[in-house]
Amino acid sequence: MVAQILPPKVRWLHPFCRLYLPGCFLSLLACCVGTYVNAQTCNNNISISLDSTCTLTVSPDMVLEGTYNLSNFVVLLKTTAGIPVPNNLSASNLGQTFIATVLDTTTTNSCWGNIKIVDQLPPKITCFSFDLICAIPNNTPDYLANNLGITAAQPVVSDNCGPTSLQFTDVYNALSCLDPLDRTGVIQRYWTVSDASGNSSSCQQQINIIRVHNADIFFPADYNSSCEAPQTDPVITGVPVVNFAGQNFPLFPGGACDLVISFTEQTLPVCAGAYKILRNWVALDNCPVQPNPVQHIQVVNVSDTNGPVMQCPADTVYTAHPQFCSQSINLPDILLSDNCSDLATFSAHWQVDTIPFFLTGSLSDFPGNNYWNQDTLGVLGWIYNLPIGKHTIYYYAGDDCGKQSTCSFKITVQDDVPPVAACDKFTQVNIGGSGSSLVHASTFDDGSYDNCGITSFKVRRVDPSNCQSENMFYDVLKVCCEDVGDTVDIVLRVYDFLADTGAVSLTYGQPHQNDCAVKVLVKDKLKPACLPPANVTVDCEDFDPSLENYGWPITADNCCMDTTYELSANTSQFDTLCNRGTLVRTFRAVDCYGASNQCTQRVVVNYNQDYWVKFPDDLLINDCDTTGYYSPGPEIFGNDCELISISYNDEYFEAYPAVCVKIERTWKVINWCTYNPNLPFTIVPNPQPTEELNGLQNLTGPTVAPPGNTPSPTVVRISPTDPNPTDFSIFWSAESNGYLYKQIINVRDEVPPKIRSCPLVFPLTFCDQSGNDPQLWNKSY
Numbered sequence: 001m002v003a004q005i006l007p008p009k010v011r012w013l014h015p016f017c018r019l020y021l022p023g024c025f026l027s028l029l030a031c032c033v034g035t036y037v038n039a040q041t042c043n044n045n046i047s048i049s050l051d052s053t054c055t056l057t058v059s060p061d062m063v064l065e066g067t068y069n070l071s072n073f074v075v076l077l078k079t080t081a082g083i084p085v086p087n088n089l090s091a092s093n094l095g096q097t098f099i100a101t102v103l104d105t106t107t108t109n110s111c112w113g114n115i116k117i118v119d120q121l122p123p124k125i126t127c128f129s130f131d132l133i134c135a136i137p138n139n140t141p142d143y144l145a146n147n148l149g150i151t152a153a154q155p156v157v158s159d160n161c162g163p164t165s166l167q168f169t170d171v172y173n174a175l176s177c178l179d180p181l182d183r184t185g186v187i188q189r190y191w192t193v194s195d196a197s198g199n200s201s202s203c204q205q206q207i208n209i210i211r212v213h214n215a216d217i218f219f220p221a222d223y224n225s226s227c228e229a230p231q232t233d234p235v236i237t238g239v240p241v242v243n244f245a246g247q248n249f250p251l252f253p254g255g256a257c258d259l260v261i262s263f264t265e266q267t268l269p270v271c272a273g274a275y276k277i278l279r280n281w282v283a284l285d286n287c288p289v290q291p292n293p294v295q296h297i298q299v300v301n302v303s304d305t306n307g308p309v310m311q312c313p314a315d316t317v318y319t320a321h322p323q324f325c326s327q328s329i330n331l332p333d334i335l336l337s338d339n340c341s342d343l344a345t346f347s348a349h350w351q352v353d354t355i356p357f358f359l360t361g362s363l364s365d366f367p368g369n370n371y372w373n374q375d376t377l378g379v380l381g382w383i384y385n386l387p388i389g390k391h392t393i394y395y396y397a398g399d400d401c402g403k404q405s406t407c408s409f410k411i412t413v414q415d416d417v418p419p420v421a422a423c424d425k426f427t428q429v430n431i432g433g434s435g436s437s438l439v440h441a442s443t444f445d446d447g448s449y450d451n452c453g454i455t456s457f458k459v460r461r462v463d464p465s466n467c468q469s470e471n472m473f474y475d476v477l478k479v480c481c482e483d484v485g486d487t488v489d490i491v492l493r494v495y496d497f498l499a500d501t502g503a504v505s506l507t508y509g510q511p512h513q514n515d516c517a518v519k520v521l522v523k524d525k526l527k528p529a530c531l532p533p534a535n536v537t538v539d540c541e542d543f544d545p546s547l548e549n550y551g552w553p554i555t556a557d558n559c560c561m562d563t564t565y566e567l568s569a570n571t572s573q574f575d576t577l578c579n580r581g582t583l584v585r586t587f588r589a590v591d592c593y594g595a596s597n598q599c600t601q602r603v604v605v606n607y608n609q610d611y612w613v614k615f616p617d618d619l620l621i622n623d624c625d626t627t628g629y630y631s632p633g634p635e636i637f638g639n640d641c642e643l644i645s646i647s648y649n650d651e652y653f654e655a656y657p658a659v660c661v662k663i664e665r666t667w668k669v670i671n672w673c674t675y676n677p678n679l680p681f682t683i684v685p686n687p688q689p690t691e692e693l694n695g696l697q698n699l700t701g702p703t704v705a706p707p708g709n710t711p712s713p714t715v716v717r718i719s720p721t722d723p724n725p726t727d728f729s730i731f732w733s734a735e736s737n738g739y740l741y742k743q744i745i746n747v748r749d750e751v752p753p754k755i756r757s758c759p760l761v762f763p764l765t766f767c768d769q770s771g772n773d774p775q776l777w778n779k780s781y
Helices: 025-031 141-146
Strands: 046-049 073-079 097-104 110-118 124-126 130-133 156-158 164-174 183-195 200-210 223-226 241-244 247-250 259-271 274-285 294-303 316-319 326-331 334-337 343-352 355-360 362-364 375-379 381-387 389-399 404-414 426-430 436-440 456-461 476-480 487-495 513-523 529-531 536-539 554-556 561-566 570-575 580-591 596-606 612-614 619-621 635-637 644-654 661-671 682-684 739-747
Touching: 124 200, 130 241, 316 326, 326 404, 334 343, 343 362, 343 375, 343 381, 355 381, 381 404, 426 436, 456 476, 476 513, 529 580, 529 596, 554 561
Parallel strands: 046 110, 130 200, 223 294, 316 404, 426 513, 536 596, 619 739, 682 739
Antiparallel strands: 073 097, 097 110, 124 156, 164 183, 183 200, 241 247, 259 274, 274 294, 326 381, 334 375, 343 355, 343 389, 362 375, 389 404, 436 476, 456 487, 487 513, 529 554, 561 580, 570 580, 580 596, 612 635, 644 661, 661 739
């Protein structure tokens, strides 16, 4: 223990005590009191342990010796070399020594001591007991935890600072069949955990070894093995096992768990090289339970799964007999072998024009045969008159166990005499609707022949073309629009074998081919397509005489369009005066080669008569001189398609009451577009609704219009005695043949006489110088 002694220090309690003023000495004595404080004492060379979190903050009470008011104390740390360190220590500071200074922040008094950082908390360990079966050969904690997934095999360990090390020791206690928990024994496992500071803890773990009985055994399933490399050892075919933690543990050999397991075998032949093993497993439990013992028969099949081994001959080409166009061939002999069974059969199979053929062979010895090798020569013999073509020959070989193998190779019999090519020297081809045409090569043939028969034709162009390449032979010749009007030079190639379909090279099939030349004239005889605009139906009011609004045809050609134009419209069914009936428009499409086609459109114009009339007012004329006077006629409205004609006829009546002359003017309104001379007119009455002869109401001319028209039809009494007015819409009709209306014109004399060239001298004297008949003076008129 080291105490640091400091000189006494005066603590002045009153703030004025630090002032020195003249005459204030008594006041200082009265208010100032000096207080002396003793220094604190620190422990030295002490050890301080890290806490449960392996950290430490050194507090004043850990270092001070005695009891103090700790609110004013702080701890300052530095190394023994005098370097300050933070007051938050951890595992990295274990074993280190620091100088701890405790400072009174109020008085600035301090003391110090050496402290060593240690870990005095032992690690914690928890053990768990668990069960194992007796067949598990390895009971180490790592194996049980990592291989079997038994987490309880490892204790749970924790330490405030770590790391730790684990050790265990086992004590095994064997148990008899009488153990009530059916155990073969118990392992007492003692665990010890230590940390880096030498602190340690222990726990005890119990592992119960559970006994296995006959009912827990899984016997091996049947096993199949090939006779070529038979595998019959129980290590391969399987042994009895018991399952634990999802894994199988063998019970043979070894006699684990007080079980005695053995087997016996019986071999049964199946065929040459193949057999069955009947393996009888027996399990005897030394702690008797029922059933005991138990048996299981496992069948190990050693079978022949593969047919004989053979290597087929290579593909071969033979030349046909020039006269018979076929060839007889001695089929090649081959070596046959089998790894298990004896060879039994050998044959060959093929087809000609879907007709099957076969040849039975024989098994034979051969020179230099090594009899230790399981091989035999397969001999077949001759195929007679095999025709021209490519034939697939199948070899079949079988063994005593009924297993069969097959292989195949090709024999080609070919005609080595080239064919004679004969062509049509000149051929014409027409372009199709798609803008091209495909012509099969055989089309250009003109009697080509071969000693064994022509089989295939192909064709190509001579000159380059965008339509079809000239560098290949094709099954068809393709001509396009660019060929129209030209003569295309082509080559027809004749093959005396069945050539592959599709394009082939220029050297394909040599020397089994021959060529000839053809000139092909390409024409376009298809007319262009002309699709007219849809037929149109319009009312005469909306009719467009120019026809421009009624569409234009859609024209197309397989190759090239030149022009499309419209012919004069057919008006034979059309009334051009009244714009009604059916117009037939004709369009003509012409392609670049002069071929043309035409199409038509029908424009149907419906005629609607819907005009209406305002008839003229009656007139009252006050001058008898009507020379040159004409009253206005009927007014026509809604006149669009109609061809209206207006005329009148006058009748004069003199000495009519109150007037000099009465003119009855009958107006006739005709639409020449609908007029029929054999049909009557619609007579429109002149309304005289009042008895007053020249009343204003009697003078108004009526309007004849359809109902609901604007302006509306006249509604008035036709005569003063009518009980109700008449709606003049009843005289209107869309089918009217024309209208008749009588207008009344009354002429009366209300103008005095006029004297012309009157002399200026008065009085006037008139003398009768003529001879007068006295009898006339008194005549009454």
